[in-house]
Amino acid sequence: MTTGGAGFVSNIGFTTRLVSGNICRRTAGGGKSVRSWAVERDAKQELGKPDVEFDIGDFGGLEEGWTLEEDLPEEGTVSEPKQRLPMVAVIGRPNVGKSMIVNRLSESYRGGSIVHDLVGTTRDRTYRRAFWADKEFFVVDTGGLIFEDDPNQVFLKEIRQQALIALEEAAAVIFVTDGQQGVNPLDEQIAVFLRKECKVPVYLAVNKCESDNGEFMAAEFWTLGMGQPFAVSGIHGTGTGDLMDEVCFNLPKVVDPVEDTAINVSIIGKPNVGKSTLLNRLVQSDRAIVSNIPGTTRDSVDEMVENDGKLYRLIDTAGIRRKRGIEYGTEFFMINRAFNAIRRSDVSLLLVDGTEDMSDQDGKIAERVVDEGRGCVIICNKWDAIEDKDNSSWKKMNDYVRESLPQLTWAPIVVASALTGQRTANVFKEVDNAVEQHRRRVSTAVLNEVLYEAVSWHKPPATKAGRQGKIYYCTQVSVRPPTIAMFVNDPSLFRENYRRYMEGQFRKALGFAGTPIRVVWRGKSRAPIL
Numbered sequence: 001m002t003t004g005g006a007g008f009v010s011n012i013g014f015t016t017r018l019v020s021g022n023i024c025r026r027t028a029g030g031g032k033s034v035r036s037w038a039v040e041r042d043a044k045q046e047l048g049k050p051d052v053e054f055d056i057g058d059f060g061g062l063e064e065g066w067t068l069e070e071d072l073p074e075e076g077t078v079s080e081p082k083q084r085l086p087m088v089a090v091i092g093r094p095n096v097g098k099s100m101i102v103n104r105l106s107e108s109y110r111g112g113s114i115v116h117d118l119v120g121t122t123r124d125r126t127y128r129r130a131f132w133a134d135k136e137f138f139v140v141d142t143g144g145l146i147f148e149d150d151p152n153q154v155f156l157k158e159i160r161q162q163a164l165i166a167l168e169e170a171a172a173v174i175f176v177t178d179g180q181q182g183v184n185p186l187d188e189q190i191a192v193f194l195r196k197e198c199k200v201p202v203y204l205a206v207n208k209c210e211s212d213n214g215e216f217m218a219a220e221f222w223t224l225g226m227g228q229p230f231a232v233s234g235i236h237g238t239g240t241g242d243l244m245d246e247v248c249f250n251l252p253k254v255v256d257p258v259e260d261t262a263i264n265v266s267i268i269g270k271p272n273v274g275k276s277t278l279l280n281r282l283v284q285s286d287r288a289i290v291s292n293i294p295g296t297t298r299d300s301v302d303e304m305v306e307n308d309g310k311l312y313r314l315i316d317t318a319g320i321r322r323k324r325g326i327e328y329g330t331e332f333f334m335i336n337r338a339f340n341a342i343r344r345s346d347v348s349l350l351l352v353d354g355t356e357d358m359s360d361q362d363g364k365i366a367e368r369v370v371d372e373g374r375g376c377v378i379i380c381n382k383w384d385a386i387e388d389k390d391n392s393s394w395k396k397m398n399d400y401v402r403e404s405l406p407q408l409t410w411a412p413i414v415v416a417s418a419l420t421g422q423r424t425a426n427v428f429k430e431v432d433n434a435v436e437q438h439r440r441r442v443s444t445a446v447l448n449e450v451l452y453e454a455v456s457w458h459k460p461p462a463t464k465a466g467r468q469g470k471i472y473y474c475t476q477v478s479v480r481p482p483t484i485a486m487f488v489n490d491p492s493l494f495r496e497n498y499r500r501y502m503e504g505q506f507r508k509a510l511g512f513a514g515t516p517i518r519v520v521w522r523g524k525s526r527a528p529i530l
């Protein structure tokens with residue numbers, strides 16, 4: 001095998017070779033750096049090729065001591081999110097300075113960059129990680145909230161829904177107003193709304209109060225009936241410390257996730273598919289060792305189950321046990337509840353009813369699992385109720401589910417009956433496999449061999465103007481889900497179909513059953529050092 005295959009940039013200075021146990025990098029001065037022997041061992045084990053000697057293509061500019069995770073561009077979904085941090089929602093009418101406040105609050109964390117940019121939800125809400133004193137949390141920016149429908153503003157309804165979702169999952173709310181404009185009728189509407197809908201503490205921030213009479217300007221906001229107004233300035237940072245002391249005082253402190261080894265599992269699906277029947281089956285068939293553990297999400301209850309020496313946290317079982325129409329009547333809240341459960345889990349058990357046709361709702365939930373980057377096992381339930389089963393029934397069922405849920409081609413399907421317990425014993429095994437894949441790290445050497453093969457078969461595209469897409473190299477930058485950064489000359493040269501092709505090739509070569517994977521395309525601004 002030679003380096004510099006189709007689409008690889010050849011002779012740019014650093015041909016990284018994996019030869020006889022060393023990855024060596026040629027440098028301009030002829031010196032070479034040796035990377036670890038373990039890389040080759042990993043590569044050989046993963047590829048099942050103990051004796052192979054191979055090149056890994058051209059790695060433009062991988063320098064000694066350069067840790068790839070640190071060097072990644074800021075945008076993107078590459079950091080490993082902490083699952084159970086409390087959320088602080090920032091809410092208010094448009095233009096009061098919410099974004100400025102969010103930046104200010106999150107700036108202690110990596111310069112305020114977005115570190116948890118949830119695909120699919122960032123359009124609507126932005127989560128940023130923040131610390132204050134000994135508390136760690138996410139700050140959630142909601143869109144500007146307006147209650148009157150204005151035909152010119154088509155997204156108002158969506159923004160309101162997003163704000164509702166943010167409130168649902170929040171442990172505290174910061175209500176931002178504009179001190180320079182004084183109390184506005186929209187502020188009053190939001191105050192009424194918060195008093196009615198919001199069950200968590202609300203802190204009133206009066207922004208743009210950087211001037212000497214800031215305290216005086218803020219005092220006017222006592223009339224909103226939301227308690228003490230905090231005079232702050234998002235731009236200057238004044239007053240935000242006092243506000244944060246207050247907000248954080250009541251925030252729950254998060255248990256170090258490293259100590260928490262339980263596997264988080266959510267049971268999701270449309271109404272009536274058998275979620276509570278499956279829950280009871282899983283809890284009964286195993287030893288429910290702890291129960292009624294309130295989660296960070298208001299109102300949720302988790303249950304711990306032990307199976308084969310491992311601990312599983314079944315997430316938001318209150319949401320499953322609570323019957324439809326009692327508290328969360330609308331589809332909106334039901335779906336939202338499922339979305340929250342997905343976010344908190346490592347793996348989701350997506351139940352579908354084998355006796356019924358599948359619908360848009362199944363697709364919506366599946367899509368969210370992918371967007372959140374969670375592992376998934378599809379349970380095709382009520383197998384016992386299928387009449388006139390013959391040899392082909394099982395295959396037909398499988399095919400139908402695959403066809404109906406194209407987002408989840410990678411998720412294993414368990415055809416089961418929660419009612420009779422048939423095949424439900426397989427559920428934990430499938431969860432374990434999915435978790436293993438979800439946390440799997442693949443060495444750079446292996447990834448680049450797959451990349452090399454893929455590029456040899458299908459060269460990166462060139463534009464009509466003759467600009468050639470070039471791939472320098474790729475590396476895994478995070479787990480949960482496995483995320484591969486692809487360093488290229490210009491990401492805009494790589495269209496959706498080529499990106500899909502590349503993702504498909506990684507899957508084909510490396511499996512990753514039970515977990516979504518992400519491939520992020522990065523333009524490499526750093527010029528290779530010759």
Ligand SMILES: Nc1nc2c(ncn2[C@@H]2O[C@H](COP(=O)(O)OP(=O)(O)OP(=O)(O)O)[C@@H](O)[C@H]2O)c(=O)[nH]1
Binds near residue numbers: 093096100232
């Ligand atoms: N004087 C002053 N201006 C501020 C302050 N914070 C924000 N602004 C200004 O207020 C305007 C709106 O700020 P944003 O942070 O975009 O407001 P927002 O509430 O997020 O707006 P939407 O996204 O429309 O809801 C900008 O022009 C900011 O420069 C502040 O502390 N003092």
Ligand SMILES: Nc1nc2c(ncn2[C@@H]2O[C@H](COP(=O)(O)OP(=O)(O)OP(=O)(O)O)[C@@H](O)[C@H]2O)c(=O)[nH]1
Binds near residue numbers: 269278
């Ligand atoms: N035949 C058959 N019926 C089942 C099975 N699992 C659940 N059911 C029945 O399906 C109905 C709904 O089951 P639930 O477990 O309440 O479903 P759910 O998904 O929790 O429903 P919601 O609370 O409405 O979301 C009940 O009548 C169950 O007895 C199964 O494996 N086979």
